[in-house]
Amino acid sequence: MPDAPTSRTIAVSALARVEGEGAFTIRMRDGQVEGVEFRIFEPPRFYEAFLRGRSAMEVPDITARICGICPVAYQMSSVHAVENIFGITLPPELRALRRLLYCGEWIESHVLHIFMLHVPDFLGYESAVALAQASPENADLVRRALRLKKAGNQIVRLLGGREIHPINVRIGGFYRAPKPEELAALRPELEWGRAMALNAIAWAAKLPFPDFEDDYEFVALRHPNEYPMNEGRLVSNRDLDISAEEYPDHFEEYQVPHSNALQSRRKSLSPGDRGQGEGAYFVGPLARWNLDADKAPASVQEAAAKTGIIFPNRNPFVSVVARALEVLVAVGEALRIIAEYKPPAAPAVEFQPRAGVGHAITEAPRGILYHRYETDSAGMLKNATIIPPTSQNQLQMERDLARLAPELIKLPDEQAKLRAEHAIRNYDPCISCATHFLKFKVEGR
Amino acid sequence: MMSPAKPRLGVFKFASCDGCQLSLLDCEDELLAVAGAVEIAYFLEATRRPLEGEFDLALVEGSISAPEQIEQIHDVRKRSKFVVTIGACATAGGIQALRNWGHEQEYLRVVYAKPEYIQTLATSTPIADHVNVDFELRGCPINKEQLIGVIGAFLVGRRPHVPNHSVCMECKRAGIVCVMVARGVPCLGPVTHAGCGSICPGYDRGCYGCYGPARLPNVTSLARQFQAMRVPLPVIDNMLHTFNAWSPEFRPGAVGNGAGHA
Numbered sequence: 001m002p003d004a005p006t007s008r009t010i011a012v013s014a015l016a017r018v019e020g021e022g023a024f025t026i027r028m029r030d031g032q033v034e035g036v037e038f039r040i041f042e043p044p045r046f047y048e049a050f051l052r053g054r055s056a057m058e059v060p061d062i063t064a065r066i067c068g069i070c071p072v073a074y075q076m077s078s079v080h081a082v083e084n085i086f087g088i089t090l091p092p093e094l095r096a097l098r099r100l101l102y103c104g105e106w107i108e109s110h111v112l113h114i115f116m117l118h119v120p121d122f123l124g125y126e127s128a129v130a131l132a133q134a135s136p137e138n139a140d141l142v143r144r145a146l147r148l149k150k151a152g153n154q155i156v157r158l159l160g161g162r163e164i165h166p167i168n169v170r171i172g173g174f175y176r177a178p179k180p181e182e183l184a185a186l187r188p189e190l191e192w193g194r195a196m197a198l199n200a201i202a203w204a205a206k207l208p209f210p211d212f213e214d215d216y217e218f219v220a221l222r223h224p225n226e227y228p229m230n231e232g233r234l235v236s237n238r239d240l241d242i243s244a245e246e247y248p249d250h251f252e253e254y255q256v257p258h259s260n261a262l263q264s265r266r267k268s269l270s271p272g273d274r275g276q277g278e279g280a281y282f283v284g285p286l287a288r289w290n291l292d293a294d295k296a297p298a299s300v301q302e303a304a305a306k307t308g309i310i311f312p313n314r315n316p317f318v319s320v321v322a323r324a325l326e327v328l329v330a331v332g333e334a335l336r337i338i339a340e341y342k343p344p345a346a347p348a349v350e351f352q353p354r355a356g357v358g359h360a361i362t363e364a365p366r367g368i369l370y371h372r373y374e375t376d377s378a379g380m381l382k383n384a385t386i387i388p389p390t391s392q393n394q395l396q397m398e399r400d401l402a403r404l405a406p407e408l409i410k411l412p413d414e415q416a417k418l419r420a421e422h423a424i425r426n427y428d429p430c431i432s433c434a435t436h437f438l439k440f441k442v443e444g445r
Numbered sequence: 446m447m448s449p450a451k452p453r454l455g456v457f458k459f460a461s462c463d464g465c466q467l468s469l470l471d472c473e474d475e476l477l478a479v480a481g482a483v484e485i486a487y488f489l490e491a492t493r494r495p496l497e498g499e500f501d502l503a504l505v506e507g508s509i510s511a512p513e514q515i516e517q518i519h520d521v522r523k524r525s526k527f528v529v530t531i532g533a534c535a536t537a538g539g540i541q542a543l544r545n546w547g548h549e550q551e552y553l554r555v556v557y558a559k560p561e562y563i564q565t566l567a568t569s570t571p572i573a574d575h576v577n578v579d580f581e582l583r584g585c586p587i588n589k590e591q592l593i594g595v596i597g598a599f600l601v602g603r604r605p606h607v608p609n610h611s612v613c614m615e616c617k618r619a620g621i622v623c624v625m626v627a628r629g630v631p632c633l634g635p636v637t638h639a640g641c642g643s644i645c646p647g648y649d650r651g652c653y654g655c656y657g658p659a660r661l662p663n664v665t666s667l668a669r670q671f672q673a674m675r676v677p678l679p680v681i682d683n684m685l686h687t688f689n690a691w692s693p694e695f696r697p698g699a700v701g702n703g704a705g706h707a
Contacts, residue, residue, distance in 0.1 A: 014489060014496075015489075016489050016491075016492060016494075017493065020463060042460075043459075043460045043510045043511035044565060045460060045510070045541035046543075046544060046553075047540075049544075049548065049551070049552035050540070050543040054683060055680070058683065061653060061687075062687065065539075065585065067462050067464075068463040068464020068465065068466075069463060069464070069467055071464070108471075112470060116470060116491060127485070127488075127491050127492030127493065127494070128491070129476075129480040129485055129491070132477055132480070139477065143477065146473040146474075146477075149471075149473055150473035153471060153473070161644040162641070162644055163471055164467060164468060164471065164586040165464060165585060165586055165655070167644055167650070170650075175645075175650040176648040176649045176650075
């Protein structure tokens with residue numbers, strides 16, 4: 001039965017080509033948006049609760065399991081936060097290896113999202129497999145994309161021991177540092193990958209982008225002399241410029257009845273009730289490129305200029321191009337780090353656990369990932385707070401759906417759903433990540 | 446003329462991190478060949494195709510941890526000729542099974558301001574606790590080569606060949622110097638199911654048991670050895686209680702396995 005002409009509900013009950021389980025509903029009445037809900041029904045797994053009483057040394061292994069797509073991001077934010085508590089500073093060689101590992105994850109995660117999850121939306125296929133099966137040219141494109149993804153995964157595999165849930169990251173560094181010849185073996189595929197990434201940028205820039213600009217607050221790390229991954233201050237295109245420690249003063253999480261994931265928003269300057277969507281902000285590749293393009297290697301800035309797309313850009317559909325630009329950043333950085341590699345004196349620095357509180361923010365492929373831990377003097381965890389990128393983008397995704405709604409109502413159901421899904425996939429949501437974190441606080445301990 | 450219908454593959458997710466199903470997309474060299482040999486009929490992480498019809502092979506990731514999932518897994522079973530569970534969540538309940546020691550209400554309270562919005566079960570349990578499972582592939586995450594092997598075995602109609610001996614055996618075969626004997630690093634390799642390629646000892650650290658128990662593991666003997674190495678009992682418990690905590694062999698912890706009385 002079609003809905004009455006004045007009222008209509010567009011609902012997708014199981015969102016595809018995202019990580020984890022989500023759904024959304026847009027309710028319209030008399031041509032006005034009555035309500036938009038981006039629902040996360042992924043069951044909670046309670047990481048922050050069971051981390052209590054575990055050793056800080058276990059944190060990178062355990063938090064990796066929050067997300068099979070971006071385990072390195074969880075390992076990076078968690079080790080940095082704990083290292084902040086223990087007063088550990090890494091020598092430059094180990095710092096470079098951490099960045100190299102992150103490059104690997106950016107490549108594999110971004111290429112997965114561009115070609116396997118997002119491009120089918122632009123080109124009208126149900127999946128990358130369907131895309132590949134449609135023509136020999138498409139099959140070749142998907143094959144080359146998989147090869148590029150593998151080049152990223154090979155970095156993670158060497159430095160981490162395996163692609164998913166790597167085992168080599170530890171507090172203080174790594175368990176084992178790679179030999180120069182092991183790293184050198186990665187170079188040929190990465191050199192090929194540089195050319196492929198350039199092609200991917202030019203190709204992505206020609207995809208059809210609906211006109212959908214808005215005045216977003218983009219939030220990303222900013223580092224004085226490099227494109228941000230592991231460190232930096234948190235900045236936005238508005239007034240934000242803070243350290244990781246100050247994050248809780250500027251952002252808050254709150255619970256909504258329709259979702260198993262907490263949503264994040266900017267803390268309000270004025271108390272009282274807020275309108276729907278107020279305090280939303282935008283994290284991820286487009287935010288990073290908008291705020292940090294000047295820190296990217298000159299060759300990537302040139303590639304961006306050649307696309308003809310104006311940056312900073314306020315159209316979330318253009319995220320796919322920012323993601324492709326970041327693949328080139330990561331490939332180039334990986335090649336640079338490998339070329340400059342000198343084995344560290346030891347795979348990890350010595351340290352003594354101590355009591356304290358530590359914060360860290362790193363740039364997961366899909367945006368900033370905040371971790372906070374509190375330890376006792378033996379290095380056992382007393383508290384943990386983990387705020388993943390998808391809970392930070394959640395409110396923004398709802399706002400985009402609301403803004404899209406007047407256009408959706410003119411489309412037949414299937415097309416409306418597809419367009420709305422596409423808008424959500426702009427953010428590369430990782431719903432497995434987004435569930436379970438949430439504020440965790442123990443009183444009276 | 447129509448070619449004969451390809452076997453229909455379904456990939457299903459319960460409570461999990463998505464990593465095991467991602468292993469299929471991580472088969473960069475084999476993915477298109479797999480897609481040529483089977484019809485990927487349901488795989489929400491990769492395709493918009495809706496859930497309909499029956500499946501020749503269902504790969505199931507994740508544990509049962511919410512009320513509606515019980516119904517869903519029975520539906521998957523009914524639709525599928527073969528059900529293969531992939532990963533530690535599906536075969537042992539995953540790390541989220543740490544709630545099974547009676548902490549669920551406490552966890553819910555401390556994580557959510559309004560726990561009444563959240564519907565979960567008090568336990569996180571493996572798929573085989575709810576429906577008949579034809580084969581269990583272990584690991585957190587699974588080994589993608591083993592996954593291809595399992596799909597291939599199914600295609601030709603034979604039992605998958607996945608060794609169930611210990612990581613310790615794998616490690617010896619790889620010629621890795623024993624981290625426990627040579628360096629005194631506690632290692633769960635002697636009781637852990639093979640399949641990862643003994644990567645942890647290969648990277649100079651002890652195995653942390655992410656593939657779950659090997660067949661007939663002697664947990665008591667290993668726990669006592671750890672005690673002799675002066676590893677505190679709570680630490681041994683934490684080592685056993687990670688991604689496969691709810692497996693029958695690791696569940697009793699150190700003392701429950703007979704350590705602590707030596």
